[in-house]
Amino acid sequence: MSSPPILLDRAGSRYCVHGGHLSLEMHIFRHTQREMTVAAAWAACTAAQQRGDRLGLLLAAARLECGLSDRWSAQAGGVDDESPRRQAAVRWSQAAAEWYLKRRTEALLPDRGCPWEDGGAMLHCSDPEGLRYYSLNVDGYAVAARRWQAAAAEGTPAWVLGLRTMGSTLAPVVWAALRPPSGDVAHRCTTLRPQGDPQSRVIRISDRLRRRMQAWAGAFLIVDEGPGLSGSSFAGTVMLLQSLGVSPMRIVLLPSWEVDAAAAARLSSPIAARQWTGWRCYPAEPLTAPDGEPLHGGVWRQRLGHGVTTPVWGTHERLKYLTGGGRTLTKFGGVGPYGVATWERARRLARAGWGPEVVGSAADAAAGWVVYRCLRVRRLAARPGQAWAEWAGNYLAWRRSEYALGGAVPPTPELAEMLPINLGRLRWTMRPPPMVEAVPVALDARLQRCEWGVTRSGWVKFDGADHGDDPFFPGPADIAWDLAGIAVEFGSAPGAAVVAAYCRHSGETAAALAPRLAWHRLAYGAFHAAFCAFAATQVAPDEAFRFWRAGRRYRAAVESAAG
Numbered sequence: 341m342s343s344p345p346i347l348l349d350r351a352g353s354r355y356c357v358h359g360g361h362l363s364l365e366m367h368i369f370r371h372t373q374r375e376m377t378v379a380a381a382w383a384a385c386t387a388a389q390q391r392g393d394r395l396g397l398l399l400a401a402a403r404l405e406c407g408l409s410d411r412w413s414a415q416a417g418g419v420d421d422e423s424p425r426r427q428a429a430v431r432w433s434q435a436a437a438e439w440y441l442k443r444r445t446e447a448l449l450p451d452r453g454c455p456w457e458d459g460g461a462m463l464h465c466s467d468p469e470g471l472r473y474y475s476l477n478v479d480g481y482a483v484a485a486r487r488w489q490a491a492a493a494e495g496t497p498a499w500v501l502g503l504r505t506m507g508s509t510l511a512p513v514v515w516a517a518l519r520p521p522s523g524d525v526a527h528r529c530t531t532l533r534p535q536g537d538p539q540s541r542v543i544r545i546s547d548r549l550r551r552r553m554q555a556w557a558g559a560f561l562i563v564d565e566g567p568g569l570s571g572s573s574f575a576g577t578v579m580l581l582q583s584l585g586v587s588p589m590r591i592v593l594l595p596s597w598e599v600d601a602a603a604a605a606r607l608s609s610p611i612a613a614r615q616w617t618g619w620r621c622y623p624a625e626p627l628t629a630p631d632g633e634p635l636h637g638g639v640w641r642q643r644l645g646h647g648v649t650t651p652v653w654g655t656h657e658r659l660k661y662l663t664g665g666g667r668t669l670t671k672f673g674g675v676g677p678y679g680v681a682t683w684e685r686a687r688r689l690a691r692a693g694w695g696p697e698v699v700g701s702a703a704d705a706a707a708g709w710v711v712y713r714c715l716r717v718r719r720l721a722a723r724p725g726q727a728w729a730e731w732a733g734n735y736l737a738w739r740r741s742e743y744a745l746g747g748a749v750p751p752t753p754e755l756a757e758m759l760p761i762n763l764g765r766l767r768w769t770m771r772p773p774p775m776v777e778a779v780p781v782a783l784d785a786r787l788q789r790c791e792w793g794v795t796r797s798g799w800v801k802f803d804g805a806d807h808g809d810d811p812f813f814p815g816p817a818d819i820a821w822d823l824a825g826i827a828v829e830f831g832s833a834p835g836a837a838v839v840a841a842y843c844r845h846s847g848e849t850a851a852a853l854a855p856r857l858a859w860h861r862l863a864y865g866a867f868h869a870a871f872c873a874f875a876a877t878q879v880a881p882d883e884a885f886r887f888w889r890a891g892r893r894y895r896a897a898v899e900s901a902a903g
Contacts, residue, residue: 366870367761370754370815373466379459381407385432394440395676395706398478398509399468401436405429406508407463409531420532421546428455430512430529437512438519441482466505469811470565471675475659475708476596478675480625481510481563482517484594488561488622489518495525497558498592502531503573506565514563514594528556534573539608541576554584565596569878571604571612578619579611591620598623606878627708630670632663638883641790645719650790651886653875656811666714668699673710673806680705685782686712686805688742694735694801715800717793724792729834731799732792732826733841736784740819740846743782743808750777751859755814759863762870766895770902773858778818782808787825813867820853824860828868828897858901865897 381404388396408429413420420426438444470476488498498518502511508531515529530549534541545553553560562577574593581591599607604616635643636659638652643662659672673682683705689695700711720728750756759772785807793800814821823842827835839857843850872891876884 365765366874367758367765368813368867368871368874369811370813371466372752372754372815373464375462376407376465377459378404378408378461378463381463381465382455382459385436394436394443395478397436398433398440398513399471399676401433402468402509402512403465404463405433405531406504407465409504409508410533411461411463413533416546418533418535419544419546420530420549422530422549422552430531433508433512434515434529437516441479441513441516467678468506468509468565470506470596471509472678473656473658473674473810474565474596475627475672476506476565476675477624477627478509478513480596480627481513481594483625484622485514485517485561488559488592488594492559497526497528497556498561499528499530499553499556499558500561500563501577502529503562503564503577504531504533507531507563510565510594511563514561527558532577534576536576537572539570539572540611541570541572541609543576543580545580550584553581553586559590559592560586561592561594563594567595567599567607567612567616569607570609571599571607571616572609574619575609575612575615578615588618589620593619593621594624595621596624597626627659627672627675629659630661630663630709632661632670635660635662635669646790649886649889650788651872651875651879651883651890653879653883653887655878658806662714663711669696669712669714670700670709671712672708673705675708676706679708679710682806683710686710689801689804692738692742694738695804696800696802710805715793715795717795717800720789720792720794720799724830724834726837728792728799729837730841732801733838733843734845735801736819736822736826736838737842737845739784739804739822740779740781745780745782745816748777748779751775751817751863752780752815755817755863758813759859759866762866763862763898766866766869766873766898768866768898768902770862772862774855775859776856778820778856780816781819782816783814783819784808784822785810785814785825787822787829789829812871814863818856818860820856820860821864823853824857824864827857827861828864828894832900861901862898865894865901869894869898 381400384400385397385404388400409420409426412423412426500511500515502508511529511531515527518527532543532545534543536542560581562574564573567574574595578591599616599621601617605613607613607616636657637654640646640660641648641650641652661670663670673679680702683698683700683702686695687698690697696715697713698710699713700709704711756775763770763772784801784804786803791802793802809815823839826838839850839853842848843853869891872887872894876887876891879887
């Protein structure tokens, strides 16, 4: 690619065009789900209740309700209803939310078996991305709900509509925040599943639920995280309510952030882009930030001595702050159990000598923040030597040993699909090499030069705790992804030296690794080329140029890997 992308302004939105092909179609996000039985999901609820874990119960009850509602909706042809069993599932979430917010325990789960007959049925469950990656503040939705309540006419009932998946957690919290101790205002709570094209989601409901909504005289509060890139889940729900004759004054949105006119114009849903600023919104209160200097949004590049060459897509960058008078760096690592898991991985990396020291506590991590001690480091040389290659190969061998996830399997279907899709959308016609089975690993997945530092005693690897299972590819995968990444990021000679060191420390042979590396070099380059193309559509022009420049390097890596 010899010239920068063409930036077009369409109703305020930026699109990045490569050879006339819109990069909005790039395949960079993973949408994986894990399976669990109804009985197992119920057991997670009762276990959280027994150990007094209020947030754990809220999340477990929401996962159960979401999985059951999706299952029953699928059985009904994709239509949501308010059947008695659906209402019973929502009531568990409401009880958990009341305990979480108000410590009211009278409506908690009974000490008996799973109340649904199909306890052995399989549910498809997603973890809440907002709590894991995007600093979502569950309590902030209670604050937003009470702000709406204070502004509404006294005694106005609200029908809270949570948009699954995250809405299964947030809607019961909003309902519980609104519910008076006397219970004399009859608020309602329902969850709905947006469906269809990501740019134009729709909500499908039964005739019975449609009649009940038409008869409702109060307000409708639409609750979800986001809006994300499109805003179409909120838009589809607004369109549903308007089709039922609901006045716009009775429709209220509770999103996770305040969307101004410029941000609204960038939403890829045409309806959301045109109408968002006319909708009534009460954004959730953000997570309380630590005392310190913000470093996210790319600020860290100059503040920590990296220049401004590394491209940053701020929407998907973890919040981070320079704290403790410059002695510590505090980074968002997830809320509740997700934050604690990140903290534990970070401590494990530090104890093994790979990552920076962790000085914050598990309580800090549960509140969302992992605290690291700042180090005096220099940037890695443009051509790192053999000693670094030995250290990096040893690190990746350790990672494969410590974070292996079961037996050898092929790349996940989603990852296998990513490669040919992005090759096609980037206008390449090469045929990918065969895929080979390997042990999946919780990868580092952040191999760029800025993620390595030189210390007085050797080297340090930053940001290795939480990108192995983030919203982007590859997810848990063959360690060959990280090894291929070294070759793409540093060049073929350093890459070969790291692979040789990895083989010495891991016991794997170069012959066994070679066919896996062939596939993963192509996959790594294609993913990052697609990521850069997509990210360039979402950022300011100067940042878009940085992504174009990085994307050119990844495209060259793909062409080299294809031979």
